[in-house]
Amino acid sequence: MSIAESISNYSLELGEVQLIAVSKTKPESVIMEAYHAGQRHFGENKVQELTAKYEALPKDIQWHMIGTIQTNKLKYIAPFVHLVHGVDRKKVLVELNKQANKCSRTIQCLLQVHIAREDTKFGLSELELRALVSELDQFPNVDVVGLMGMATNTKDSNVINDEFNYLKNLFDELGSARNWHTLSMGMSGDYKIAVENGSTHVRIGSAIFGARKE
Ligand SMILES: *Cc1c(COP(=O)(O)O)cnc(C)c1O
Numbered sequence: 001m002s003i004a005e006s007i008s009n010y011s012l013e014l015g016e017v018q019l020i021a022v023s024k025t026k027p028e029s030v031i032m033e034a035y036h037a038g039q040r041h042f043g044e045n046k047v048q049e050l051t052a053k054y055e056a057l058p059k060d061i062q063w064h065m066i067g068t069i070q071t072n073k074l075k076y077i078a079p080f081v082h083l084v085h086g087v088d089r090k091k092v093l094v095e096l097n098k099q100a101n102k103c104s105r106t107i108q109c110l111l112q113v114h115i116a117r118e119d120t121k122f123g124l125s126e127l128e129l130r131a132l133v134s135e136l137d138q139f140p141n142v143d144v145v146g147l148m149g150m151a152t153n154t155k156d157s158n159v160i161n162d163e164f165n166y167l168k169n170l171f172d173e174l175g176s177a178r179n180w181h182t183l184s185m186g187m188s189g190d191y192k193i194a195v196e197n198g199s200t201h202v203r204i205g206s207a208i209f210g211a212r213k214e
Pocket of ligand 1: 189
């Protein structure tokens with residue numbers, strides 16, 4: 001299937017759910033194939049690659065930073081990034097607030113919650129999440145609009161379902177009073193289960209663009 005066909009199939013299937021096409025490691029020509037099929041939201045996980053692609057590609061692309069964040073690099077993406085998904089500690093909010101202020105903007109972000117069984121996946125524990133949520137007033141140039149999570153890499157759909165359901169419950173409980181509107185969960189292998197559990201944004205890479213080398 002071509003990239004254009006794949007984009008249009010996902011758009012039909014997902015309806016209101018936002019597709020973020022994860023283009024990390026893929027060349028600009030490939031991103032442009034998706035762009036010409038109407039795709040505008042793209043996800044990258046490395047600051048340098050994200051910044052280079054932002055500079056080279058059409059300015060109506062909405063760039064999502066989905067990777068682990070090194071605070072010293074936030075300044076490079078602060079002027080243009082659409083949504084920062086992986087905020088997993090207070091230090092990131094401090095630096096994001098500072099850089100957003102320098103650019104005279106408010107940057108939208110998501111708090112990443114550790115929902116997987118593997119301890120290799122990043123994110124806040126539920127306790128850390130609750131503590132951080134109570135401190136958000138300290139960051140006027142950061143707008144936390146929801147949560148992000150990655151499920152365990154397993155074929156057991158019950159495990160994945162439980163993890164996404166857990167995140168959705170936290171999202172509803174903490175977000176209803178705060179007008180949260182974005183729940184970023186689901187990748188190529190598990191987006192269907194994520195959508196069943198109320199995901200609003202899915203991050204799909206290899207199923208659109210093919211396998212990555214690394
Ligand atoms: C790479 C990546 C994705 C996309 O993964 P695929 O399995 O290729 O769809 C989604 N989310 C994050 C955080 C990623 O790093």
